[in-house]
Amino acid sequence: MSDFNPYSAPSAAADAPALGRSFELSDEVRRLVARTSMVMIIAASLQLASRVIDLFTTEFDEFDVALTALLGVVPVFILLAGAALRRMATPGDDQNALLTGLRRLHVVFFIKGLILLLLMIGSCLTVLWTFLA
Amino acid sequence: MDNSSPPYEQTLGLDHETLGVADKLGRWLRITGSIQLALAGLAILFFGLSAACGLTTMLSLGLVAALLMLIPLLIIGGYLLQGLRIQAAGEQFANLVDEQHPDYLELAFGRLHTVFVIELVIGGFWLLESLLELGGQK
Numbered sequence: 001m002s003d004f005n006p007y008s009a010p011s012a013a014a015d016a017p018a019l020g021r022s023f024e025l026s027d028e029v030r031r032l033v034a035r036t037s038m039v040m041i042i043a044a045s046l047q048l049a050s051r052v053i054d055l056f057t058t059e060f061d062e063f064d065v066a067l068t069a070l071l072g073v074v075p076v077f078i079l080l081a082g083a084a085l086r087r088m089a090t091p092g093d094d095q096n097a098l099l100t101g102l103r104r105l106h107v108v109f110f111i112k113g114l115i116l117l118l119l120m121i122g123s124c125l126t127v128l129w130t131f132l133a
Numbered sequence: 134m135d136n137s138s139p140p141y142e143q144t145l146g147l148d149h150e151t152l153g154v155a156d157k158l159g160r161w162l163r164i165t166g167s168i169q170l171a172l173a174g175l176a177i178l179f180f181g182l183s184a185a186c187g188l189t190t191m192l193s194l195g196l197v198a199a200l201l202m203l204i205p206l207l208i209i210g211g212y213l214l215q216g217l218r219i220q221a222a223g224e225q226f227a228n229l230v231d232e233q234h235p236d237y238l239e240l241a242f243g244r245l246h247t248v249f250v251i252e253l254v255i256g257g258f259w260l261l262e263s264l265l266e267l268g269g270q271k
Binding site for chain 2: 024055099120
């Protein structure tokens with residue numbers, strides 16, 4: 001006779017999200033992710049240090065301050081993404097680590113992509129204006 | 134027998150939220166990589182032609198001066214390579230969303246590793262420049 005009871009109360013554990021799930025990844029992949037996250041942290045730290053020094057050495061107007069603040073957001077998110085992905089170096093809560101890291105990387109490349117897009121449109125308009133003027 | 138998808142036990146089993154984020158990340162990686170590639174390519178063309186035209190003048194200033202004047206070209210070359218790798222990483226994330234095979238995760242992070250190594254080198258260069266400027270002002 002089956003042990004399954006269709007009238008049993010729902011279990012909270014059964015409804016809980018699958019937290020702390022570890023992926024079946026090889027040590028090589030984990031080492032690669034760990035190396036990449038470390039490079040991300042170091043690269044972001046260098047960029048942030050450079051921008052902080054520039055704040056003291058360069059005379060900024062309001063537009064420059066706004067642009068520096070926007071560009072400063074990118075290394076901050078690279079740093080946070082690297083910190084999140086570093087957790088995948090050892091088997092543990094890989095699902096959440098990957099989700100958090102990818103979310104922060106998405107912000108990084110969204111801002112970078114937007115800036116490059118605006119730069120390209122601005123350049124095209126400048127060239128067009130030069131020919132029309 | 135369908136051999137196009139990997140066996141179930143080889144998939145990562147990512148949830149919908151992670152797949153959604155990976156899909157958006159892949160899209161913006163491809164957009165960013167393509168634009169960076171285009172802009173860096175144009176810049177290399179422009180600087181390359183300028184460097185080729187001024188080669189004699191550069192060499193008359195001395196070999197060290199000529200090499201220093203080629204540094205912007207190297208930086209732009211770095212951005213060009215970075216654009217290629219960003220684009221490639223975006224394609225791997227798109228493949229990861231489709232098939233969830235661990236190999237695509239490895240390939241994506243392999244490309245991202247190159248992207249951020251270039252970011253580290255360029256970041257180090259800018260930090261050096263900022264420090265030299267700070268030292269010069271004092």
